[in-house]
Amino acid sequence: MYRYDEFDAAFVASRNAQFANQVARRLDGSLSEDEFRPIRLRNGVYLQLHAYMLRIAIPYGTLSAKQMRVLAQIGAKYDKGYGHFTTRQNIQFNWIKLIDVPQILAELAEVSMHCIQTSGNCIRNVTADHFAGIAKDEIADPRPIAELIRQWSTEHPEFLYLPRKFKIAVTGASADRAVIRAHDIGIQIIDDVKRGIGFRIYAGGGLGRTPVIGKIIKEFVTHEKLLGYLEAVLRTYNSEGRRDNKYKARIKILVNETGLEEFIKQVEAEYAISDTSSVDVDADEIARINAYFALPKLLGRSETKYDAALNDSAFADFAKYNTIPHKIDGYVATTISLKPIGGIPGDATSTQMLAIADLADKYSSGEIRITHHQNIVFPHVAKDDLPELCAALGAMGLATANVGLISDIIACPGLDYCALATARSIPIAQEISKRFESSQKQAEIGNISINISGCINACAHHHIGNIGILGLEKSGRENYQITIGGDATLDMALGERLGPGIDAEDVPDTIERIINRYLHLREEGEEFIDTYRRLGIEHFRVAFANQGQILSEDL
Amino acid sequence: MPIIDKEGNFLAVADNVETISNSAAIADVMAQFANAEILGIIFPTHHDGRGYSLTKKLRRAGFNGKLRAIGPLIPDQFSDLIACGFDEIEISDEQFLRQPLVQWLAAKEISQHSYQNNNSTKTSIFQSRRQKIAANRHLNLVRELP
Incomplete structure (x- = not known):
C-alpha cells in the first residue's frame, strides 16, 4: 500500500492549516459564501439537507486497518456512529458540524488521509479496480498509476476551476471492474505486442442527465508520457468546455458537440506543442511508487479446513459468492457485503468498521478495499482462514452471501440525505432486497445488478445497471422509471426504459414481474443480461404493461 | 484599482494595460499584443478557470511581457495564478478592503x-x-x- 513520505505528509499538513485558515476567514466575513463554496467543496464539505456532509478520499479504494479504525472513530465521535461507503470508493459522513471539520482533517492526516478534491469542479479522487494486484486476469496493477495521477492532480494550479467535475478511473485487467467508460477519462492498461505495457485512453464518458459511453481518444500512451497527455486533454477541456450551463459542462458534452475526430485533433495539437518535461515521470519515481504495491508475503497454506467447511451450505454460499481466486494459490479475495437484507446499501456502523479493521489485521495482511458497488474487500485471505473469518463476520452481521446477486443493490443516499435528490432510494433498495430475501431464489436468479438513483444525476449509475431505477418527482409524488439492459463492463450499454414511471409501492412488484419474466424466458446457462440481449426489451415490456395498476393515466 | 505583484508588493499606479477575454485565441492575441508591456486577462468570476490555461499557452507561445489577472479573484488563488504564469493580480477596491494585502501574503505563504x-x-x-x-x-x- 502507498504510504506518505515526508513530502506527502507536509503537503497534507499545510493543506489542513490552509483550510482551517479559510474557515476562519469565512467566519470573520473576509470570504463571501460564493468565494468560500469552491474551497469548501474541494475539501470534501457539502451542505446537505439536514447537515454538512464530509466526504473522505479513499484513493483507488485502498485503505489499511489502521485507517479504517480512524474512520470508525470519526463516525463515533463526530457523526451518529456510522458512515456511508460511496460508488466512487470513498466514505461520507452525513451528520458533521462545520466547526469540527478542521479537527477531523487533522485526525485523518495522522493516518495519511484527506478529503482533498472529493468534490467540486476539479479532478476528483481517482478510482481503480478493487481487485487490483490480486486478480488473475490482470495485465498490470492499476494502483501505481492511480497513485501517480492522485499526486499530479492534487492542487494542480491550472485545473482547480474546471467547467465541471472531472473523474478518472483506471483498470489493469481484461475485465473492467472500474467502469472506466462511464468516466470523464478512463484508462485501460494494455500489453501491446510491439510497444509493451502502456495505456489506452477513453474520454467523454459520464452518466448524469445525459448518459454517454466513453470513447477511445488515444490507442497507446507510455507510462512516462501519461501525465503530459492527460494535461493536454485537461487543458483542452478547461479552455473549450462549456461554462454557460452546468448541465452541459462535462467533457462528454464537449466531445459530442465538437465531434470525436475534431476533439482528438485538438488534443493532439495541444499535446504536440506541450512541453511535458515537467510532468514526464522518470524510472526512479515509477519504481518508487511501484514498490509500495508489492504483494504482502503470503505463506503457502493447506486447504483442509476450507474443504471441510464446504459441507456447511451457508459457508459454501459465502465461499461461492463472496470470494474470487487470488493470484497466489491457497488465497482468495473476500468481499464483505454491506447489503444485508433490508439494510442500507453501503452503510457501516463504527462498531462494524472497528471489527472489520481487527479482522483485516488478522486475516488480510491489514489491507482493505472499498468497491464501487459499496462493499468491502479483504484482498488476501488464506482459504483455510475463511471459515473462521466467515463466522466472525457473521457475528457482526457482515456475512451476507449475496455479492453479485439481486440483493447486492447499488443505491445513492437519495432524498433521505441528499439536497439534490427528487425521490428516496434507500427504502426502495430495502424493499426489493426483502422481496428477494430467500437465498435459494437469489441463487436461481443468478448474477444481476440493480442500481437505484434518487435523481437524474445518477450517482448510483442506474443507466448501467442490468435493472436501473431512477427516482423522480412528478406532481408532488415520487415516481420511479425502470430501465433494463444496462451493462457496466467494457461492453458498456445504457438501459432502455420499460415504460412510464410508477409509484414507490409498485416498484418491488414490478421488479418481481420482470424477474419472473426472465426466469420464464431464459435458456440454460443464461444470466439476466444474456436473456435481455437475446430477446430484446419487447419481451419484458409485455410483463410490465400487463399489470393493471401500472397502467396509470400516464399511458 | 489595487494591484498585487507576485512578490507580494502592493502597486497603486495607474497604467495602460491592454486587456483580453479569457476565451481569446492565442494566434489573435500574439498577432495583436505580442509586444505589449502588460497584458490583462479578464476573469469574469473567480471560479472561471480559463485564464489559467490561457496564461500557460501565452507563455508557451513566447509572450514575454507582464501578465495580469483582472477580476474578483481571492487570496487563495494567488499561488496558483503565479504558478500558471501571471505576474500580478488586479482586484476591486471593495475586495481589497475585505481581503487586505496581509491575507494575500498569508495565503501565498501557507501553500x-x-x-x-x-x-x-x-x-x-x-x-x-x-x-x-x-x-x-x-x-x-x-x-x-x-
Whole structure:
C-alpha cells in the first residue's frame, strides 16, 4: 500500500492549516459564501439537507486497518456512529458540524488521509479496480498509476476551476471492474505486442442527465508520457468546455458537440506543442511508487479446513459468492457485503468498521478495499482462514452471501440525505432486497445488478445497471422509471426504459414481474443480461404493461 | 484599482494595460499584443478557470511581457495564478478592503508545497524526491570510498 513520505505528509499538513485558515476567514466575513463554496467543496464539505456532509478520499479504494479504525472513530465521535461507503470508493459522513471539520482533517492526516478534491469542479479522487494486484486476469496493477495521477492532480494550479467535475478511473485487467467508460477519462492498461505495457485512453464518458459511453481518444500512451497527455486533454477541456450551463459542462458534452475526430485533433495539437518535461515521470519515481504495491508475503497454506467447511451450505454460499481466486494459490479475495437484507446499501456502523479493521489485521495482511458497488474487500485471505473469518463476520452481521446477486443493490443516499435528490432510494433498495430475501431464489436468479438513483444525476449509475431505477418527482409524488439492459463492463450499454414511471409501492412488484419474466424466458446457462440481449426489451415490456395498476393515466 | 505583484508588493499606479477575454485565441492575441508591456486577462468570476490555461499557452507561445489577472479573484488563488504564469493580480477596491494585502501574503505563504513543477520558485515534490534520491546516492558513494 502507498504510504506518505515526508513530502506527502507536509503537503497534507499545510493543506489542513490552509483550510482551517479559510474557515476562519469565512467566519470573520473576509470570504463571501460564493468565494468560500469552491474551497469548501474541494475539501470534501457539502451542505446537505439536514447537515454538512464530509466526504473522505479513499484513493483507488485502498485503505489499511489502521485507517479504517480512524474512520470508525470519526463516525463515533463526530457523526451518529456510522458512515456511508460511496460508488466512487470513498466514505461520507452525513451528520458533521462545520466547526469540527478542521479537527477531523487533522485526525485523518495522522493516518495519511484527506478529503482533498472529493468534490467540486476539479479532478476528483481517482478510482481503480478493487481487485487490483490480486486478480488473475490482470495485465498490470492499476494502483501505481492511480497513485501517480492522485499526486499530479492534487492542487494542480491550472485545473482547480474546471467547467465541471472531472473523474478518472483506471483498470489493469481484461475485465473492467472500474467502469472506466462511464468516466470523464478512463484508462485501460494494455500489453501491446510491439510497444509493451502502456495505456489506452477513453474520454467523454459520464452518466448524469445525459448518459454517454466513453470513447477511445488515444490507442497507446507510455507510462512516462501519461501525465503530459492527460494535461493536454485537461487543458483542452478547461479552455473549450462549456461554462454557460452546468448541465452541459462535462467533457462528454464537449466531445459530442465538437465531434470525436475534431476533439482528438485538438488534443493532439495541444499535446504536440506541450512541453511535458515537467510532468514526464522518470524510472526512479515509477519504481518508487511501484514498490509500495508489492504483494504482502503470503505463506503457502493447506486447504483442509476450507474443504471441510464446504459441507456447511451457508459457508459454501459465502465461499461461492463472496470470494474470487487470488493470484497466489491457497488465497482468495473476500468481499464483505454491506447489503444485508433490508439494510442500507453501503452503510457501516463504527462498531462494524472497528471489527472489520481487527479482522483485516488478522486475516488480510491489514489491507482493505472499498468497491464501487459499496462493499468491502479483504484482498488476501488464506482459504483455510475463511471459515473462521466467515463466522466472525457473521457475528457482526457482515456475512451476507449475496455479492453479485439481486440483493447486492447499488443505491445513492437519495432524498433521505441528499439536497439534490427528487425521490428516496434507500427504502426502495430495502424493499426489493426483502422481496428477494430467500437465498435459494437469489441463487436461481443468478448474477444481476440493480442500481437505484434518487435523481437524474445518477450517482448510483442506474443507466448501467442490468435493472436501473431512477427516482423522480412528478406532481408532488415520487415516481420511479425502470430501465433494463444496462451493462457496466467494457461492453458498456445504457438501459432502455420499460415504460412510464410508477409509484414507490409498485416498484418491488414490478421488479418481481420482470424477474419472473426472465426466469420464464431464459435458456440454460443464461444470466439476466444474456436473456435481455437475446430477446430484446419487447419481451419484458409485455410483463410490465400487463399489470393493471401500472397502467396509470400516464399511458 | 489595487494591484498585487507576485512578490507580494502592493502597486497603486495607474497604467495602460491592454486587456483580453479569457476565451481569446492565442494566434489573435500574439498577432495583436505580442509586444505589449502588460497584458490583462479578464476573469469574469473567480471560479472561471480559463485564464489559467490561457496564461500557460501565452507563455508557451513566447509572450514575454507582464501578465495580469483582472477580476474578483481571492487570496487563495494567488499561488496558483503565479504558478500558471501571471505576474500580478488586479482586484476591486471593495475586495481589497475585505481581503487586505496581509491575507494575500498569508495565503501565498501557507501553500508552499506543490506536486507540480511550475513557474514559481517553489520546488515541486517530485523534484524534491529526485534531489533526495540523488543525495542518498551521493552519500552511499562517499561511504564506499576507502
